[in-house]
Amino acid sequence: MANNIQNENPTPKKTRGRPLAFDESQVLEKALHVFWARGYEGTSMSDLVDLLGINKPSLYAKFGNKEELFDKAVELYLTKKSVFVSEALNAETASQVIEKFLIGAAKFLTDPSHPSGSMIVQGALSCGENTSAIHQKLIVKRAFLEAQFKERFDTAKTKGELNPNTDTISLAKYLTTLYQGMSVQATSGATQSELVDVVKLALENFSASH
Amino acid sequence: MANNIQNENPTPKKTRGRPLAFDESQVLEKALHVFWARGYEGTSMSDLVDLLGINKPSLYAKFGNKEELFDKAVELYLTKKSVFVSEALNAETASQVIEKFLIGAAKFLTDPSHPSGSMIVQGALSCGENTSAIHQKLIVKRAFLEAQFKERFDTAKTKGELNPNTDTISLAKYLTTLYQGMSVQATSGATQSELVDVVKLALENFSASH
């Protein structure tokens, strides 16, 4: 209680024991890339040890077990990597939200600076029974994206940006469905321009409806 | 060469040794369902032994190794399960092809009589290095679906069913993208009516373009 005030020292530099031989956030970044590219089941802890340049006990000491490490990687992914989503959600009008999201998705999913596709889609799409916990967590994340769109479109409806009898649930689901499909395409080798063409096709047909 | 004429006996019933204690096609059917639901990596041969009611050496004797078994399951899936695809491709007009495919997909992907989603999508979407052969094969299968649509739309163009400046590649890619996204949705628990709503949304916007 009162005795942890000492921890509020703003610069607790001196750490007492032997210092860490690796940069924690850098290691997590690398782990994210491996999980992103190979999925949860496709990645072994030994793989990570090799690729991260850190030995196993240190890995477990810093990040817990494999599932916790994956969770932390997912959190990093959502907060720092797939930022185009929140940028799209903050767009002015509903149609701008849609366009920004889909175009942003085409670019993000094929960005050569990181693995292709969405980690939330391909991280654990199907799995054995021992992996179903991660499977479920990713389903929740996907549902959350959909719910964000649904809410955004609901408020858009009240502002008159959207036809009042728009089915916002289906519209949100359509968008995330397209996104998830684009993710599969990206992991299958689709290029950025191919995905942009697909998006343009979807958007063309869309602009006729409002 | 000439000495295998005897094998052309239309009813080679008498098989010499001890008869099989299981129905081969029935076992393959069950194996398909397991792979379909759990993916390649998520399914272990021991799982299959338990669920198929057949012991391991018999399984290996009849179907080769795990990869060959998976390949045979995929073949069964494509020829006997996802038949709605070829039905859609054989539809009269291009717009009927699109509608039949998407509506058929919504029903197929959520059909309660078999695992949800597409085996070709979730069978090995991402994987470690030792599974990449299967990964690649499924990519080829997905590309083949796309190519079938592209060809169908090309002939539709010559028949005047489709606007002559239609980008048939992108149209085909759009359709398969939507399909793959719907597959992800189905494995995430989306219901048939939800997917049908998504499809209707896509079709509405589509019908404006021709």
Added chain:
DNA sequence: AATGATATATACCGACAAGTAGAGTTATTT
């Protein structure tokens, strides 16, 4: 310099993976 705290390194654990050996069983053929 000695102590205590923390991190690293090697080597290991039990569980389970894919795949197989070899003995036993059940049929047809001669």
Added chain:
DNA sequence: AAATAACTCTACTTGTCGGTATATATCATT
């Protein structure tokens, strides 16, 4: 009935998995 072909069964091998015990190295503190 004897021989042989084909299948089944138990038990095993080898390798890898996630995870850890133990010993050692490196720092701040005293």
